[in-house]
Amino acid sequence: MLREMAVAAISTSQLTKDYGAGRGLFDLGLHVSQQEVFGYLGPNGSGKTTTIRLLMGMIRPTNGSAHVFGLDCVRDAVEVKRKVGYLPGDIPQFGSLRGDEVVAYLGGMRGGVDRRHVRAIAERFDLDLNRRFREYSSGNKQKLGILLAFMHRPELLILDEPTSGLDPLNQQEFYELLRETRDGGATIFLSSHVLSEVEHVCDRVGILRAGRLVKVAELGELTRIRVHHVEVEFAPGEEVPTERLRLADGVEDLTVEGQRLRCTVHGNFEALLQAISGSRVIDLVSTEPSLEEFFLSFFGEPKPKALPS
Amino acid sequence: MIGVVFGLRLGRWGIVGFSLAALLLVFAQTAGFYQVAGTTPGARAAFGSAMATLAAQLVALFPPPLRPDTVGGYVEFRGFHPLAVLFAVWALVSATGFARGDEERGVVEAALATGTSRIALIASRAVGFALAVTVASAAAAAGFLIGVASGHETVAAQGVIQESVLLAAVGLACYALSLLVAQLAGPRLATAAAGALLLALFLDNSLSRAMSSLTAWRWLSPFRYYDLSQPLPPGGYFDSRAFLVLIGISVIATAAAAAAFTRRDLGASLIRLPSIPHRPSYDVTAAPWWGVAVVRGLYERRLGLLAWTAGMAVMALSFVALTRTIVQVLLSIPSLLPYLSIFVHQQLYPAVLGYTWFNVAQLMFAAFAITYVARWSAEDSDGRLEIFLSQPLSRAGIVLERMAVLAAGAVLIAAVSGAVLFYASHQQGIDLNAQRLTAASLMLVPFALVFAGAGSLLAAWNPRAAVGLLGAFAFASYLDTELGTIYKLPVWLLDLSAFKLFGTPLLNGVNGRNLALMLLLALAGIGSSILAIQRRDVGA
Numbered sequence: 048m049l050r051e052m053a054v055a056a057i058s059t060s061q062l063t064k065d066y067g068a069g070r071g072l073f074d075l076g077l078h079v080s081q082q083e084v085f086g087y088l089g090p091n092g093s094g095k096t097t098t099i100r101l102l103m104g105m106i107r108p109t110n111g112s113a114h115v116f117g118l119d120c121v122r123d124a125v126e127v128k129r130k131v132g133y134l135p136g137d138i139p140q141f142g143s144l145r146g147d148e149v150v151a152y153l154g155g156m157r158g159g160v161d162r163r164h165v166r167a168i169a170e171r172f173d174l175d176l177n178r179r180f181r182e183y184s185s186g187n188k189q190k191l192g193i194l195l196a197f198m199h200r201p202e203l204l205i206l207d208e209p210t211s212g213l214d215p216l217n218q219q220e221f222y223e224l225l226r227e228t229r230d231g232g233a234t235i236f237l238s239s240h241v242l243s244e245v246e247h248v249c250d251r252v253g254i255l256r257a258g259r260l261v262k263v264a265e266l267g268e269l270t271r272i273r274v275h276h277v278e279v280e281f282a283p284g285e286e287v288p289t290e291r292l293r294l295a296d297g298v299e300d301l302t303v304e305g306q307r308l309r310c311t312v313h314g315n316f317e318a319l320l321q322a323i324s325g326s327r328v329i330d331l332v333s334t335e336p337s338l339e340e341f342f343l344s345f346f347g348e349p350k351p352k353a354l355p356s
Numbered sequence: 357m358i359g360v361v362f363g364l365r366l367g368r369w370g371i372v373g374f375s376l377a378a379l380l381l382v383f384a385q386t387a388g389f390y391q392v393a394g395t396t397p398g399a400r401a402a403f404g405s406a407m408a409t410l411a412a413q414l415v416a417l418f419p420p421p422l423r424p425d426t427v428g429g430y431v432e433f434r435g436f437h438p439l440a441v442l443f444a445v446w447a448l449v450s451a452t453g454f455a456r457g458d459e460e461r462g463v464v465e466a467a468l469a470t471g472t473s474r475i476a477l478i479a480s481r482a483v484g485f486a487l488a489v490t491v492a493s494a495a496a497a498a499g500f501l502i503g504v505a506s507g508h509e510t511v512a513a514q515g516v517i518q519e520s521v522l523l524a525a526v527g528l529a530c531y532a533l534s535l536l537v538a539q540l541a542g543p544r545l546a547t548a549a550a551g552a553l554l555l556a557l558f559l560d561n562s563l564s565r566a567m568s569s570l571t572a573w574r575w576l577s578p579f580r581y582y583d584l585s586q587p588l589p590p591g592g593y594f595d596s597r598a599f600l601v602l603i604g605i606s607v608i609a610t611a612a613a614a615a616a617f618t619r620r621d622l623g624a625s626l627i628r629l630p631s632i633p634h635r636p637s638y639d640v641t642a643a644p645w646w647g648v649a650v651v652r653g654l655y656e657r658r659l660g661l662l663a664w665t666a667g668m669a670v671m672a673l674s675f676v677a678l679t680r681t682i683v684q685v686l687l688s689i690p691s692l693l694p695y696l697s698i699f700v701h702q703q704l705y706p707a708v709l710g711y712t713w714f715n716v717a718q719l720m721f722a723a724f725a726i727t728y729v730a731r732w733s734a735e736d737s738d739g740r741l742e743i744f745l746s747q748p749l750s751r752a753g754i755v756l757e758r759m760a761v762l763a764a765g766a767v768l769i770a771a772v773s774g775a776v777l778f779y780a781s782h783q784q785g786i787d788l789n790a791q792r793l794t795a796a797s798l799m800l801v802p803f804a805l806v807f808a809g810a811g812s813l814l815a816a817w818n819p820r821a822a823v824g825l826l827g828a829f830a831f832a833s834y835l836d837t838e839l840g841t842i843y844k845l846p847v848w849l850l851d852l853s854a855f856k857l858f859g860t861p862l863l864n865g866v867n868g869r870n871l872a873l874m875l876l877l878a879l880a881g882i883g884s885s886i887l888a889i890q891r892r893d894v895g896a
């Protein structure tokens with residue numbers, strides 16, 4: 048038991064998939080512990096999907112190795128998949144099969160699924176399984192993909208951009224499902240290109256850039272390095288507390304136009320909120336920068352050349 | 357203009373493949389004529405007589421040739437008539453691929469979002485196909501001219517041009533009719549409905565040559581208007597009114613398809629059946645077959661499998677019904693009478709039935725295998741293979757399950773069509789040897805597996821090119837038997853052709869060596885495809 052607990056859910060060593068011309072994934076060394084929620088963050092084409100396909104044994108590494116619960120992802124691919132629930136980045140086309148038939152089909156390949164668990168997830172996302180796949184909206188196709196990944200209560204979930212296509216309510220439901228699954232003992236590895244998404248649910252985050260892992264950060268560290276663009280509109284006649292804001296910790300790039308103030312906030316919002324407390328604010332909008340802007344701010348370099356995902 | 361270019365770009369491999377196939381088929385038949393027809397007038401006349409006998413047996417498929425003792429008459433019969441069928445299949449695939457396949461992939465939606473009108477979109481694709489089929493027809497004409505040049509002869513250019521435009525016109529008419537049906541039928545049924553219509557129109561015309569009851573209806577078929585001209589042989593004729601009817605069918609059907617397209621929703625059919633009340637459910641189906649390997653694959657393909665089974669059964673019935681007519685035609689040839697009278701009421705009927713039915717059945721089983729390979733390729737490109745492989749199944753297991761599903765489907769079709777052939781022929785007073793018929797019908801299963809094995813290897817190696825390459829392989833296999841003896845190809849090369857290995861099991865029984873070779877070829881294909889898929893990146 049102790050030995051099993053010590054085995055990493057995911058470990059890779061010098062994992063490389065070289066597509067040539069500098070494209071691919073290079074020298075990835077990753078360690079994801081059991082019962083951890085690990086966010087895998089990177090812009091489009093940074094190598095997230097390549098990593099996931101290597102872990103799933105869909106593609107063969109050019110160099111290095113990947114292990115899931117100590118099992119080699121190429122040699123022991125079948126055993127690995129017994130333990131894994133997988134959500135691909137693009138949900139495949141199942142044409143005229145009904146949702147319940149798709150679940151039964153893939154469940155049959157797996158050797159059976161917990162029907163009550165399937166029902167619970169379908170109800171939770173209000174996913175009608177009596178509809179044909181081609182009748183599903185893109186959001187419902189994504190829900191079906193989530194159901195297929197979770198249906199057999201896997202020990203490890205590998206999810207490629209799981210919330211794409213989901214509306215905000217279903218995104219929240221999904222985050223809740225992730226927490227419950229983690230609390231139930233599962234490990235979760237999810238990729239995303241949205242910083243705030245991984246902040247919601249992840250214990251640690253790996254940041255990938257141009258095929259290389261550039262940072263593995265704890266959630267607290269991520270919070271410290273994050274950046275937001277903030278726009279505050281003060282009530283007519285209200286004095287804008289410019290001086291207090293200039294002195295506020297983490298507030299930069301301050302500009303004021305009439306009653307409208309724009310700034311960049313590094314880390315948390317505490318200092319900003321203190322600075323504007325007592326003033327009548329009629330609107331406050333915080334925008335998360337794109338990953339490219341984040342990289343520019345964090346690494347001080349322009350975004351890398353885009354790679355195919 | 358951009359729409360036409362885009363349509364040509366999407367269909368470029370079809371254009372290249374069918375043009376190449378047309379060129380090679382016609383060239384091989386033309387050059388082959390000079391190998392077998394002899395050089396003296398007497399030898400040519402004897403050859404023409406033999407061809408007339410062969411043509412009489414195939415009267416239910418192709419019209420009798422005019423002057424088969426000449427290169428024009430021979431190639432018209434052996435090259436251009438089969439090409440018309442091939443181009444009809446191409447038209448079907450292209451039209452339904454545009455009307456439904458592109459629509460499902462979002463290509464149509466993207467094109468309409470650019471401001472292109474629906475009528476312009478349909479027109480651009482129809483024009484694109486017209487250009488494509490013209491190129492392929494020109495390639496066929498080029499194959500004929502090169503072949504004739506190789507025989508140091510000359511032919512009238514006018515006949516070649518007329519044959520070429522006629523071929524393009526029948527292809528275009530089939531495209532327009534398929535396009536129209538695809539607008540009327542739902543996405544799931546479009547290809548099947550259009551295919552059924554074209555098959556019905558083809559049979560309406562071809563069977564009318566043997567069944568007088570159908571002659572009143574053959575005016576409906578575009579193939580009838582193709583048959584009305586035979587411009588290649590000396591003394592040939594070109595019916596310009598029939599040609600104009602083909603163009604008229606193309607224009608009217610395309611216009612009707614455009615009108616239907618403007619009146620329907622994307623993803624829906626023009627004719628919508630009333631929907632049954634929907635009851636939402638959150639439960640997974642309790643049907644047991646999804647948990648059983650092979651059975652789930654058969655269940656998933658049940659509609660297609662039923663259509664194949666029913667279609668082959670109907671074809672078996674038709675061939676039995678035609679056998680007596682064909683034999684009567686043969687018996688009416690005075691020069692054959694002494695020879696045939698020895699066999700009448702003994703081996704002649706089974707011989708004719710065996711020859712015609714199993715020749716067509718081989719082609720149909722090759723097509724059956726190709727449809728499965730097309731599906732495997734689609735599973736690879738649309739992500740289904742990736743999600744199958746995310747289940748605890750080995751890649752070898754997936755290949756073997758695919759082959760087992762195909763084999764089980766082939767057994768079903770072979771068994772049902774064989775049983776129908778047996779009972780229908782018995783009703784007609786033609787007694788077939790039950791044991792040999794069973795063996796011959798079951799021989800179609802390893803026959804299909806040879807193509808499936810090759811297709812599996814191609815799908816594992818390069819899924820995007822698999823169908824085209826397998827089609828070329830099937831075509832080359834067919835030519836191997838057709839032309840192998842003419843060109844005196846080595847035995848080992850002939851043995852690579854499943855068509856040759858199939859032999860004549862209804863007449864002569866199953867050849868154990870050939871059966872073993874077929875199984876060996878199938879196993880080689882399966883084994884190598886397992887090795888290939890193990891090494892290939894999926895989804896990348």
